[in-house]
Amino acid sequence: MAEATQRSWTDVEAGTPTGKKPVPEGLWLRCPDCGAILFRRSLENNQQVCPECAHHFRLPAMDRIRLLVDPGSFVAIDESLQSQDPLEFVDLKSYADRLEATMAKTGTNEAVHCGTGFIKGRKVILAVMDFTFLGGSMGSVVGEKIVRAVEAASSEDLPLIVVSASGGARMMESGFSLMQMAKTSAALARFDEMGGLYISVLTDPTTGGVTASFAMLGDVILAEPKALIGFAGPRVIQQTIRQDLPDGFQRSEFLMQCGFLDRVVDRRDLRSEISSLIDYAGK
Amino acid sequence: MEAIDCTVQWKQETGVLRMTSASTTVLPFEEPVRELERQIESLEARDDAADIAEEITSLRDSRNSLLQKIYGNLSAWDIVRIARHPERPQTPDYIHMICRDFRELHGDRQYGDDRSILTGLGRIGPFKVLIVGHQKGRTTEERIACNFGCAHPEGYRKALKKMKLAEKYGLPIVTLIDTPGAYPGVQAEERGQAEAIAVNLKEMSRMNTPILSVVIGEGGSGGALGIGVADRVDMLQYAWYSVISPEGCAAILWKEANEATNSAAAESLCLTARDNLANGLVDQVVTEPVGGAHRDPSAAGEALERHIVDQLRELTRFNPRTLVDRRYEKFRKIGAVSTS
Ligand SMILES: [Zn+2]
Numbered sequence: 202m203a204e205a206t207q208r209s210w211t212d213v214e215a216g217t218p219t220g221k222k223p224v225p226e227g228l229w230l231r232c233p234d235c236g237a238i239l240f241r242r243s244l245e246n247n248q249q250v251c252p253e254c255a256h257h258f259r260l261p262a263m264d265r266i267r268l269l270v271d272p273g274s275f276v277a278i279d280e281s282l283q284s285q286d287p288l289e290f291v292d293l294k295s296y297a298d299r300l301e302a303t304m305a306k307t308g309t310n311e312a313v314h315c316g317t318g319f320i321k322g323r324k325v326i327l328a329v330m331d332f333t334f335l336g337g338s339m340g341s342v343v344g345e346k347i348v349r350a351v352e353a354a355s356s357e358d359l360p361l362i363v364v365s366a367s368g369g370a371r372m373m374e375s376g377f378s379l380m381q382m383a384k385t386s387a388a389l390a391r392f393d394e395m396g397g398l399y400i401s402v403l404t405d406p407t408t409g410g411v412t413a414s415f416a417m418l419g420d421v422i423l424a425e426p427k428a429l430i431g432f433a434g435p436r437v438i439q440q441t442i443r444q445d446l447p448d449g450f451q452r453s454e455f456l457m458q459c460g461f462l463d464r465v466v467d468r469r470d471l472r473s474e475i476s477s478l479i480d481y482a483g484k
Numbered sequence: 485m486e487a488i489d490c491t492v493q494w495k496q497e498t499g500v501l502r503m504t505s506a507s508t509t510v511l512p513f514e515e516p517v518r519e520l521e522r523q524i525e526s527l528e529a530r531d532d533a534a535d536i537a538e539e540i541t542s543l544r545d546s547r548n549s550l551l552q553k554i555y556g557n558l559s560a561w562d563i564v565r566i567a568r569h570p571e572r573p574q575t576p577d578y579i580h581m582i583c584r585d586f587r588e589l590h591g592d593r594q595y596g597d598d599r600s601i602l603t604g605l606g607r608i609g610p611f612k613v614l615i616v617g618h619q620k621g622r623t624t625e626e627r628i629a630c631n632f633g634c635a636h637p638e639g640y641r642k643a644l645k646k647m648k649l650a651e652k653y654g655l656p657i658v659t660l661i662d663t664p665g666a667y668p669g670v671q672a673e674e675r676g677q678a679e680a681i682a683v684n685l686k687e688m689s690r691m692n693t694p695i696l697s698v699v700i701g702e703g704g705s706g707g708a709l710g711i712g713v714a715d716r717v718d719m720l721q722y723a724w725y726s727v728i729s730p731e732g733c734a735a736i737l738w739k740e741a742n743e744a745t746n747s748a749a750a751e752s753l754c755l756t757a758r759d760n761l762a763n764g765l766v767d768q769v770v771t772e773p774v775g776g777a778h779r780d781p782s783a784a785g786e787a788l789e790r791h792i793v794d795q796l797r798e799l800t801r802f803n804p805r806t807l808v809d810r811r812y813e814k815f816r817k818i819g820a821v822s823t824s
Contacts, residue, residue: 287763287820288754292737310824341819348816370705370727372737375753376765379705379727380818383713386682387689387815394690410727412678413666413706418686432677432706433668437732441668451673461676 232256248468257425257468259405261307262314262331265364269472270318270327277316279349282342284311287377296373299335307334311342312367315350317359321476323484326354329364332406337367339411340374344381347415351388351399360398360484362475365416368434369409382414389418398482400475403430403453403462421478422462423471424453430462509570509778513554513562517775520547551775558722560750560759564730566722567701571778573785575602575617575660578700581785582792583608583615589646595675598639599630600663601711603646608658609793611800614650616643616711617660617700633702634667637680640710644684647691654804656694656796659711664729666707681710688713689815690808694799696792698770699723699757715799715811717765718791719757720784721772725765726755765818 230239235254244251248268249258260268266275283300290296304310312334318327328350330337347363354361370378392399401419403412405428413432416422424430431451439446449455453465466474510518524543527536558566566572579586583606591597602619605612620633643659650657666677688695688711697714703725719725728736733753734745754760757769770791777784799807 281823282821283824285820285822288752290752292733292749292752293739342821345819345821372728372733372753374820375727375755376725376760376763377818377820379709380765380815382682382706382709383685383689384815384818386685387713387812390686390690391812393686410706413681413710414685415682417676417679417682431673432666432681433673437668438670438673442670446670450670459674459676461679 250468255426255467257405257427259332259366261333262309262329262364262366265329265404266314266316266318266327268468269329269362269364269475270320271322275316275318275327277314278353279315279346280310282311282346284340284342284374286373287341288373288375290373290375292373299373303335307331309334311346312337312339313343313346315346315353317353320362320472320479323360323476323479325360325362325475325479326350326357327362327364330366330411332366332368335371336369337365337411338369338371338378339367339381339414340371340378341381343371344378344384347381347385348388351385351392351397354397354399355392355395358397358484360400360479360482361392362400362402363415363419364402364404365407365411366404367407367409367411367416369411378410382410385415386418389415393420398479398484400478402466402471402475404428406430408432408434417461420482421464423464423466423474424456424462425468425471426453426465428453430456511562511565511569513558514775517547517551517554520550548774555775559747560724560753560756561730561747563722563756564702564724564746564750566776566778567724569776569778570622571781572701573777573781574622574662574701575615575619577781578660578785578788579604579606579615579617581782582789586615589649590642592638592642592645594641595638598636598642600633600635600667601639601643603642605655608789608796611793611796612655613796614646614655614657615660616646616657618663618708618711620662620701631667633663634665635663635707635710636667636669636672637675637677640666640680640684643711644687647688647695651691651693654693656696656800657691657714658792658796659695659697659714661697661699661703661708661712661725662701662723663704663707664702665704666710681706684710685713689811692804692808694796694802694804694807695811696795696799698788698791699725699766700788702729703755704729713811713815715807715814716767716795718768718770718795719760719766720770720777720788721757722776723757724750724755725757725760726753728753730755 232251234256237253313330315328401422403424407430586606588604603616618633619630621627621630695714697712697717699719730746730750731741733749734741738745760766773780773783
């Protein structure tokens with residue numbers, strides 16, 4: 202944790218653009234689920250949840266953090282960590298260029314943001330993934346930051362909350378990305394052994410290597426309604442089996458029915474859900 | 485799904501294993517070698533073969549040096565094709581070659597017996613071990629039963645169940661990795677593919693017994709890692725190990741998968757044994773016979789057996805608690821990060 206640059210949430214809010222809004226610009230917008238025309242301000246006042254049908258719009262990490270923690274309580278850690286591009290990966294573009302462009306666009310260094318904060322007065326270690334940063338993919342930095350968050354939760358005996366939003370492992374770091382799955386899972390094994398509380402929150406979408414590692418290892422696993430959650434992406438499955446996928450396949454409610462998550466929770470109830478679970482665990 | 489007992493497969497495969505002549509499937513870059521082999525065969529078949537012995541010997545020499553030259557100069561994509569060669573030895577072949585008194589243990593005690601992952605007790609050299617390995621199958625029927633080596637969640641859960649037995653009895657675990665990836669299908673998702681793999685990663689990291697993993701063919705992403713969190717992770721010389729297959733990567737990043745983009749993706753992914761070793765992601769490369777394991781399965785078997793025995797001799801010297809700590813540190817330090 203030595204190199205961690207610490208910034209208060211207010212600094213982050215003032216100094217850093219929150220990145221590409223998943224909600225299109227303009228005063229009015231249409232809900233992709235129910236088609237209702239929504240006044241942007243009313244959506245913002247409703248935690249980016251459609252007031253008509255409760256469709257949950259995707260949230261950039263910084264907005265998510267603001268909605269989850271008590272005002273002004275978030276202190277970011279490890280914000281300065283950056284990928285080293287260990288393979289000097291090049292496809293049609295170079296990974297270095299992609300990183301630079303994404304960093305400029307989002308104003309952040311990576312696809313996860315970690316720190317300490319309070320949720321209804323309970324101190325937690327929080328890690329929130331950002332789908333707007335290269336699809337929330339996990340490379341060395343995401344793995345490292347998640348492990349450092351686990352270690353911080355261990356050493357301070359604090360509840361660990363990880364909010365996932367990821368397309369999976371980051372191809373451009375190949376084997377390095379893959380091994381982050383083992384690294385994060387191993388860290389969680391240790392945290393488990395010392396009796397730590399880990400709440401995993403799955404949001405739209407959570408797939409691939411993130412699901413097949415830390416996201417599925419929560420003591421308690423929560424998910425936002427209708428979030429896409431799976432190992433393989435639906436397109437890959439469709440190409441493999443050459444059949445239409447069942448309705449609601451790989452959505453939160455489906456996963457809960459299959460027995461792989463504990464509760465589907467409306468975003469507007471997430472703070473009280475988490476704080477209640479912390480109390481039950483006696484943390 | 486029809487269960488095929490491992491022992492039945494061995495009998496069927498004896499023919500393949502004993503075969504010492506050139507393999508029947510010829511990869512494009514092996515064509516020139518095959519051409520020379522055809523010439524040698526036709527000369528040998530002649531009535532006056534004895535009189536032209538010198539010519540045959542010199543052709544054999546050129547064949548050998550050509551093979552050496554080609555195999556000394558393979559692209560990453562060539563290596564992927566060798567790793568997938570239909571006659572390349574697979575888990576049951578190695579078990580047959582290097583393992584005595586093998587007792588297959590079936591089933592995950594929850595859902596079923598996934599044939600894509602084979603588990604059982606056996607003796608390798610002086611060691612009693614648990615072997616866990618992907619199984620691809622060789623005949624069409626077997627390949628379908630084994631889902632081409634793509635395991636379902638019950639495969640990973642079976643592996644874990646048996647690994648816990650090994651831990652209980654203090655037996656070292658040897659895992660042989662050879663899968664294109666975990667199966668992407670509706671039932672696999674319904675039964676929790678992601679959860680099954682995640683739990684294996686977590687539990688293997690704290691398993692109180694030595695674990696040795698060797699990638700013997702394809703190391704396809706999470707499906708490979710799901711039995712690959714080990715004290716030592718080694719690769720056969722012409723195996724590949726990566727976060728995604730070259731075709732999958734090409735389709736996403738190059739927008740289409742074809743010969744050229746697959747080849748470019750294979751290169752970029754640094755998936756060969758040599759690259760993974762250079763990047764510190766695996767511990768050692770096990771040399772294969774010249775021209776690849778498919779040309780001389782028994783030599784490949786001997787090399788693997790020697791390697792396993794040597795490594796287990798090292799690993800069994802540690803007490804299990806120390807191994808768990810070392811295993812943790814091994815994975816903990818992987819990653820390439822810097823501070824801005
Ligand atoms: Zn709506």
